[in-house]
Amino acid sequence: MSQLICKDLSLGYDGKAIVKGLNFSVDAGTYLCVVGENGSGKSTLMRTLLGLQLPLHGEIITDDGLRPNEIGYLPQQTAAQKDFPASVWEVVLSGCQSGCGLRPFYNRAEKQLAVENMKKMGIEALARRCYRELSGGQQQRVLLARALNATRKMLLLDEPVAGLDPKATAEMYRTIAALNREGITIIMISHDLSAAIAYASHVLHIGKTLFFGSKQEYLQSDIGFAASEGDEPNA
Amino acid sequence: MLEKLSLYLQYPFVQYALIVGVLTALCSSLLGVTLVLKRFSFIGDGLSHVAFGAMSLASVLNLTNNMPLVLIVTIICAILLLRTGQNAKIKGDAAVAMISVSALAIGYLLMNLFASSSNLSGDVCSTLFGATSILTLQPSEVWLCVGLSLVVVAVFVLFYNKIFCITFDEAFARATGTRTNLYNLLIAVIIAVIIVLAMNLVGSLLISALVIFPAMCAMRVFKSFRAVTVCSAIVSVTCALLGILIAILAGTPVGSTIVAVDLVAFAIFSLAGMIFGGRKG
Numbered sequence: 185m186s187q188l189i190c191k192d193l194s195l196g197y198d199g200k201a202i203v204k205g206l207n208f209s210v211d212a213g214t215y216l217c218v219v220g221e222n223g224s225g226k227s228t229l230m231r232t233l234l235g236l237q238l239p240l241h242g243e244i245i246t247d248d249g250l251r252p253n254e255i256g257y258l259p260q261q262t263a264a265q266k267d268f269p270a271s272v273w274e275v276v277l278s279g280c281q282s283g284c285g286l287r288p289f290y291n292r293a294e295k296q297l298a299v300e301n302m303k304k305m306g307i308e309a310l311a312r313r314c315y316r317e318l319s320g321g322q323q324q325r326v327l328l329a330r331a332l333n334a335t336r337k338m339l340l341l342d343e344p345v346a347g348l349d350p351k352a353t354a355e356m357y358r359t360i361a362a363l364n365r366e367g368i369t370i371i372m373i374s375h376d377l378s379a380a381i382a383y384a385s386h387v388l389h390i391g392k393t394l395f396f397g398s399k400q401e402y403l404q405s406d407i408g409f410a411a412s413e414g415d416e417p418n419a
Numbered sequence: 420m421l422e423k424l425s426l427y428l429q430y431p432f433v434q435y436a437l438i439v440g441v442l443t444a445l446c447s448s449l450l451g452v453t454l455v456l457k458r459f460s461f462i463g464d465g466l467s468h469v470a471f472g473a474m475s476l477a478s479v480l481n482l483t484n485n486m487p488l489v490l491i492v493t494i495i496c497a498i499l500l501l502r503t504g505q506n507a508k509i510k511g512d513a514a515v516a517m518i519s520v521s522a523l524a525i526g527y528l529l530m531n532l533f534a535s536s537s538n539l540s541g542d543v544c545s546t547l548f549g550a551t552s553i554l555t556l557q558p559s560e561v562w563l564c565v566g567l568s569l570v571v572v573a574v575f576v577l578f579y580n581k582i583f584c585i586t587f588d589e590a591f592a593r594a595t596g597t598r599t600n601l602y603n604l605l606i607a608v609i610i611a612v613i614i615v616l617a618m619n620l621v622g623s624l625l626i627s628a629l630v631i632f633p634a635m636c637a638m639r640v641f642k643s644f645r646a647v648t649v650c651s652a653i654v655s656v657t658c659a660l661l662g663i664l665i666a667i668l669a670g671t672p673v674g675s676t677i678v679a680v681d682l683v684a685f686a687i688f689s690l691a692g693m694i695f696g697g698r699k700g
Binding site for chain 1: 452456576577578579580581583584586587588590591592593594595596597637638641642643644645646647
């Protein structure tokens with residue numbers, strides 16, 4: 185059973201397609217890495233999967249008990265957040281908003297969930313700190329904890345290691361892999377091919393040629409070989 | 420001086436001014452942080468000019484109570500501005516500039532063409548700078564103001580978490596199923612109500628100061644959304660009270676005195692932020 189199925193998807197803006205004829209499906213527990221050149225449509229795919237923009241053609245089906253608003257999302261940072269006065273606790277808790285409906289305040293269960301997810305990300309000591317004063321790696325953990333409050337099923341990560349130093353990058357990848365082992369489906373956009381492939385189970389390559397398949401198939405295919413040339417994935 | 424003050428405080432018009440001043444300051448400070456961070460501060464400015472145009476229209480029509488008309492026109496414009504901000508045919512800030520100067524021009528034109536009083540420049544001046552209008556409030560206006568303020572505060576408290584959510588990260592909120600368009604609309608309507616309320620206090624040219632200064636003050640020192648919101652409410656109310664009292668005692672225009680006090684508060688908070696490095700919760 186697939187959680188997410190994309191059928192003959194065309195993506196783009198103002199009627200101009202960047203990507204055409206995209207077909208893939210994501211099963212529960214998959215670790216899918218989306219790779220491709222800059223401008224090939226990776227972020228557009230992400231926005232479309234999240235329902236922030238409509239596909240030009242084709243359809244996205246969510247199945248296997250996944251509702252469209254149960255997809256957690258780790259965005260790239262926006263400029264507004266850089267000077268936003270908010271404590272870590274406020275940011276993490278805001279991930280519970282989707283479950284609130286019209287209820288104005290967070291209930292005890294939601295606060296408990298936020299505490300647990302902060303522990304899981306190792307940031308409970310930062311709860312009262314100001315979000316904008318944290319390091320890049322810490323900020324990503326805060327946003328990841330927020331995303332976990334919104335979903336138990338699927339996470340979309342948009343360049344999760346962009347701007348992180350090598351140590352924080354390695355930690356981030358380990359954390360994501362650990363979440364995947366707990367059964368959360370991961371869809372990650374990355375242009376860090378070698379590290380991404382070390383952890384992913386499936387690869388979607390967007391560009392002039394499209395490829396979707398398991399990591400082994402990708403590495404044996406021409407496009408995967410060309411893209412990963414010089415890298416020695418350790419899996 | 421205290422005797423003079425206690426004498427003044429016995430007059431109903433001074434009491435009205437203080438009630439309306441405090442409530443308006445409270446309301447206008449609440450959404451300040453959201454407006455500043457969502458880059459909406461210019462919308463507040465544009466809407467205040469729209470409110471001026473509507474006010475002129477109301478005075479030309481010789482309405483005894485001009486608040487309802489001004490309120491409706493401003494709310495409609497707030498919704499329109501927000502819509503144009505979303506589809507990028509005309510860029511948001513250009514649309515705001517167009518609407519605001521048009522409203523200003525048409526307002527002045529209307530007042531000139533159909534002048535209902537002999538003191539035209541006085542009328543215009545008091546609408547723009549709120550020179551005396553807060554000291555000439557009728558009981559009905561005070562009650563309307565009290566009612567609207569209560570609604571604004573209630574809506575803000577009930578939707579506080581949602582407002583935080585869409586201010587901090589609108590894309591995330593939308594992706595996880597929060598109805599961001601609805602709440603943006605709600606914010607626009609609240610802004611419009613606040614601006615119409617604040618017209619009485621500081622006049623349409625100085626409204627932005629009332630919305631933005633308290634938030635900027637609080638953001639210098641405090642680092643969490645809740646602390647910033649509470650602090651900006653306290654700053655705003657304190658400055659408004661001080662401003663009104665000084666204006667009454669010294670005989671200065673109410674609106675500009677309040678804004679001047681706000682400016683001093685901003686300087687103090689900036690200094691405090693630099694000295695303490697802003698390491699408070």
